[in-house]
Amino acid sequence: MTRITLPSRRLTALFSAALLLSLLLGGCAELPSLAGRTHSVTLLDTADTKLAQAIMPLAAQHPGVSGIYALSDGRDAFAARALLAAAAQRTLDVEYYIWHKDITGTLLFDALRQAAERGVRVRLLLDDNNTAELDDTLALLSKQPNLEIRLFNPFALRSPRALGFLTDFSRLNRRMHNKSFTADNQATIVGGRNVGDEYFGAAGDVLFADLDVLVIGSVVGAVSQDFDRYWNSPSAYPATLLIKPPSRGDAGDIALEADRIDDTKAAEEYVQAMRTSPFVQQLIERQLPFEWAPTRLVSDDPAKVLDKARPGSGVAANLKNLLGVPSKELDLVSPYFVPGKSGTQAFAELAKEGVNVRILTNALEATDVAAVHAGYAKWRKPLLEAGVTLYESRRSWDEGDAREKTGRFGSSASSLHAKTFAVDDRRIFVGSFNFDPRSIDLNTEMGLVIDSPALAGKLGQAMRGSIPQRAYQVLLQPDGTLYWIARDAHGGITRYDTEPGTSVWKRMGVAILSVLPIDWLL
Template identity: 50%
Template sequence: MSPCAPGRWLLALALAALLAGCSLPPLEGRSESRALSAAEARETPLGRAVGDLAAPRPGLTGVHTLEDPREAFAARVQMAQLAERTLDVQYYIWRDDITGHLLLEALRAAADRGVRVRLLLDDYGHAGLDAELAALDAHPDVEVRLFNPFPFRAFKPLGFITDFSRANRRMHNKSFTADNAITILGGRNVGDEYFGATDGVLFADLDVLAMGPAVAQVSSAFDAYWVSASSYPIASLVAPPPAEVLAAIRQRTALVERSEPAATYKQAVRELPCYGSLVRKDYSLVWAPAHLVVDDPSKGLALAQPEQLLLHHMAEAVGVPARSLDLVSPYFVPTDAGTDYFAGLARTGVRVRILTNSLAATDVLVVHSGYARHRQPLLAAGVALYELRPDPREQAAKAARRDEGPRMPGGSGSSGSSLHAKTFGVDMERVFVGSFNFDPRSAKLNTELGLVIDSPELAGAIAHVFEVRAPRSSWELRLDPGSGGLRWVDGSGRSVAVEPMTSWWQRAAVRLLEPLPIDWML
């Protein structure tokens, strides 16, 4: 035996012990719970207010769009404050930042009043919050579960090595439901960048607040995810924090609560009139038929059948566009099949308009590479393409605040606003608002949900984006009639042949990534 052999054996034994500790705990013994029944929901103050509003409109769902990030934050807090019986909350990302902590405290305050809180988070998107979540879970009226968790908590990326197939499938759903009476769903995660509270990338996003029949569908979907084979109680994965950690959490929470940004958000909650208006029955809503489309949670373990997927339900609910398709997607990776679909629609006379992030605005450079090579075929077929233009004033202001070095490819590609809304309108009659990106990851890997709403009014609002707002805030892409190359045209008609507001290394990185067969992961 060589002198080094004992060291190798010890290393092998240590690795074996590490991997042995990377197995998930059993699911037996999970608590059982369900959303409020329709009758129970009607007995809550929110349920009675919704019932009074919905009574003259049987079968219709009331919808209010949440574009303003401060209103979107305040709406969630007010729902937590007005809930009497239950809060069911489901998110992909929950940041360890100011708005993340404020919303955790809103959930805790609701539980202190006796509201049952169920919080289901994807385990990839809450870095640094294990102790806070475990402390929240210790509350007698709160339970926290993690979707497709990483058993080795100290270094989660190890899970991609030991169980890649499962770890690569994430829960991308976003919903916030109070008393099975009102829900918020859409594209926003929980974090400062989604609520306009950061100097970094500010995601232009869209949620809908809904009440009526669609809420029961959201609650039913939440129940299915809550009891799925991918949802693990955090108590089975994270030990309760010791007293000194709890004290540090309380101290940090107090500092966050007293901070100037927190004061701004608390003011937004106080100033938002919508829920008082709801109780007074003068709240403005669009009432329309609406239907939830959602992936079966078994998709998280690659066990869902095609008819259980959101794409199948969406095709049934939306149908084939006959006149127009207006699509807004931050991470648009159409693949060859999708490019053929959109091009085919355009060639048959359907007006197809697509708004996505430019290279200057995207926060995920590698995803832009999966879109870039499809631009010329789409334009050649008659598809209109718009790419969001970052506000140069935001970039200049941020550059003045700190001296920035060059960013590495794959990191944040923008220092200003970035598109994050996921919505589309069909034939000026129907709209979709949800978490679904038009990319292979949303279609095949991540779980998603969204609301299909039969509303010409909301479909017209999406068309307005392309007719008024997109020309002002985006570049329209065109083919150069001479060379066949791309040109980016701003609202004043000025055009350039190089991706605007980008550096040479960003463009070089995209060109290097474009030929790689990685679309299926994007």
């Protein structure tokens, strides 16, 4: 008989005290009133700005459509943001889920500060879930005239943040996952990247293989209006209402920190690599080869984080309507792929009807969230039985210098983070939406549906060509067990009968997580 050991009285007392303290702190911490918050909207009088003068002649040649340039390289993605911030003359509207205080994060903070110092109106909207280490920096930035920061769905109790979940879990578990960077209502960047070294190819260890698009033309106005919707929503709180003002210093301290980072070897090498990028020269010289196509914004209602959004109004429903039902091809890239029973059934039905369904997600060795892999792993067998092709992105592969050969979805020692899918090589989505319950039901998401056979076809070509050499393909044996194969550039194949690149302990942990009823949290 197994003996059950009850907690000691001392442990019970400590637990009770901690719970009581959390309830007291959580109960005392309330969000401030928004009575004095100002209402602001997109500035439309930007036709005389440098960006407008460069973009409007191009847009006039392509009325009603938008110019799209894919930013698959992390350094190009950082450069695009930095150059837009430097070029802006009237307004910068910026929203992100994560913003790290590292090389690229600090440099972009300073780029926003410099823009505000020039007289540009800067509105920065950050989801509050990942700002625990930023309060001091945000307090300094808030002292810069023309620069306002709002925190979306914030924690009333600033520290320790975790205690807030005990008393307000249903609200705080819902987050703003949106990502956009818009300058002068003329150009915007939308996609999967947050702000941080790992997203921009500056990290020393693991890089996120990601995808953004730089966009000009008709859809930019819709992105600006959507930003207004979030900025003025009941969930967007001025940072100054939540963060204590700095005891000393001002926004100039951000410039000093950026100067200090600029002098480091890592930053010098990164900035030099960015400056020599062909993309930078093409952008400066107005030579970027934009793909012009009908483009529509899909975005959740910010009321979703309060569980008050109108049913059927979200990104998931709109994507189905705008992308249409695949008749031949469906290519889906999602780093956090948790299809659930209904999603698995939908993919299976498509495959059984003759649609080539190809899905790329992270392998266990490459994922940064093992619990999400557990939520996905249980559905591999029924997907494979229905004829779905499954690829799992490897952490690394032998392809020479990864810095020189970064592909659309990968680099050496990388974790997949791009979120994109294409239907029938005709239409493609690029944005923040993961195919998981969290994106569908809990977080707000946004992205662009682009009617472009050229862009959609590139994803299809990658899934049929380069991806099989950069990912494991998951296959099913006659007895129902899984195995993985890795292909190399020379046609060689290596077989694995367990999750490649993982320990038995990690596999056991995932197996335990996979039987827990936590899919709705993933």
